[in-house]
Amino acid sequence: MDRAEILAWLREPDERRLDELWARADAVRRRHVGDAVHLRGLVEFSNHCVRGCAYCGLRAGNRRLTRYRMTADEIMACVRRAVAEGIGTVVLQSGEDDGTRTEWLAGLIRRIKTETPLAVTLSCGERPEADLAAWHAAGADRYLLRFETSNWALFRRIHPPCSPSRSRERDRERTESPHPRLALLARLRELGYETGGGAMVGIPGQGYEDLADDIETFRRLDLDMIGVGPYIPHPHTPLGRRGGSRISDLTSQISNFTSRTSNFTSQITKSNSERMALKVVALARIVCPRANIPSTTALAVVDPARGWELGLTRGANVIMPNLTPPAYRALYEIYPGKPGLFENTAEAVEAIRRRIAALGRHVGTGPGSARAARSPTVPAGARS
Numbered sequence: 001m002d003r004a005e006i007l008a009w010l011r012e013p014d015e016r017r018l019d020e021l022w023a024r025a026d027a028v029r030r031r032h033v034g035d036a037v038h039l040r041g042l043v044e045f046s047n048h049c050v051r052g053c054a055y056c057g058l059r060a061g062n063r064r065l066t067r068y069r070m071t072a073d074e075i076m077a078c079v080r081r082a083v084a085e086g087i088g089t090v091v092l093q094s095g096e097d098d099g100t101r102t103e104w105l106a107g108l109i110r111r112i113k114t115e116t117p118l119a120v121t122l123s124c125g126e127r128p129e130a131d132l133a134a135w136h137a138a139g140a141d142r143y144l145l146r147f148e149t150s151n152w153a154l155f156r157r158i159h160p161p162c163s164p165s166r167s168r169e170r171d172r173e174r175t176e177s178p179h180p181r182l183a184l185l186a187r188l189r190e191l192g193y194e195t196g197g198g199a200m201v202g203i204p205g206q207g208y209e210d211l212a213d214d215i216e217t218f219r220r221l222d223l224d225m226i227g228v229g230p231y232i233p234h235p236h237t238p239l240g241r242r243g244g245s246r247i248s249d250l251t252s253q254i255s256n257f258t259s260r261t262s263n264f265t266s267q268i269t270k271s272n273s274e275r276m277a278l279k280v281v282a283l284a285r286i287v288c289p290r291a292n293i294p295s296t297t298a299l300a301v302v303d304p305a306r307g308w309e310l311g312l313t314r315g316a317n318v319i320m321p322n323l324t325p326p327a328y329r330a331l332y333e334i335y336p337g338k339p340g341l342f343e344n345t346a347e348a349v350e351a352i353r354r355r356i357a358a359l360g361r362h363v364g365t366g367p368g369s370a371r372a373a374r375s376p377t378v379p380a381g382a383r384s
């Protein structure tokens with residue numbers, strides 16, 4: 001699928017024509033990764049963060065948030081939970097927390113790899129390369145780092161520098177490299193990780209051309225995992241406070257933002273960001289047929305009744321049940337409205353299994369690696 005076609009689908013307003021896109025994405029999903037839905041158990045082990053991302057509730061500047069760091073034993077209890085629930089992968093996610101010591105996390109990874117059969121995925125932000133190498137050496141299999149938007153000007157606007165005392169070194173890297181997360185994704189791949197990127201859809205100032213760039217970036221980086229969700233305004237963040245849902249505010253915000261997207265009619269807004277996120281999921285599946293693509297929590301937040309199902313039937317093949325203990329889960333407030341804050345894990349996983357079965361799909365067993373699907377027996381021509 002070329003850029004013109006990608007753009008045409010992004011701009012397509014007609015629901016009936018869109019049925020064709022959904023059907024095509026679903027067929028590509030079935031042909032290349034089958035009917036299995038892989039479960040990834042998410043453990044949100046620390047909500048400390050040194051970054052100041054303008055959209056995220058964990059940003060260092062959000063002083064209203066009570067911060068926590070789980071102990072290794074608490075995390076291991078969640079990991080054993082994953083094993084008991086028949087989940088094949090644990091995802092250790094945190095803010096970009098300088099308090100997560102390199103050796104501490106390496107030790108934890110070694111413990112998981114020796115005591116369980118689980119694949120280990122990390123999602124801990126833009127850490128120094130030495131950390132990423134140490135954690136891979138300790139046994140980590142995968143790393144998730146969404147690039148959020150491939151539009152460098154927009155990326156910079158929503159990612160202000162860290163406070164000077166915290167991470168001068170990281171900011172230097174940031175001003176020198178064109179897009180730090182794209183560079184880091186390439187490095188992660190070289191280090192041997194299965195690599196996951198992704199984007200938010202509906203960031204104020206983002207346009208169709210930007211989303212087409214994001215999709216082309218998925219293809220260019222040949223990502224193993226692609227996470228896409230709608231942007232959800234968080235009231236305790238600069239971007240959320242500015243009224244991410246109010247078109248009039250957006251207009252003034254956007255008018256002093258000079259980019260290719262200055263045509264206001266092409267802006268993605270809150271009212272259409274869910275459908276637009278689903279379009280990006282579907283297009284991601286078509287351009288990266290073998291990738292593992294989650295039906296994301298943000299989709300479930302904007303549409304609690306059907307969000308997961310819509311993702312799974314429009315290209316996605318992964319669900320990430322939250323294994324974080326409820327008391328901590330409530331504090332891992334990236335955006336408001338995260339579901340299941342009072343649910344116990346076993347019931348939540350059971351509900352997910354039922355929803356998957358209701359779609360005529362089944363839960364995948366084992367680690368569910370995208371790399372395994374890339375075995376040389378797959379004809380190269382089948383991959384575009």
Ligand code: 5AD
Nearest residue numbers: 055056146200230231232234334335
């Ligand atoms: N709305 C939607 N997604 C968000 N994320 C962070 N803040 C928000 C928000 N306000 C996403 C980012 C990040 C991931 C962990 O959560 O894409 O990479």
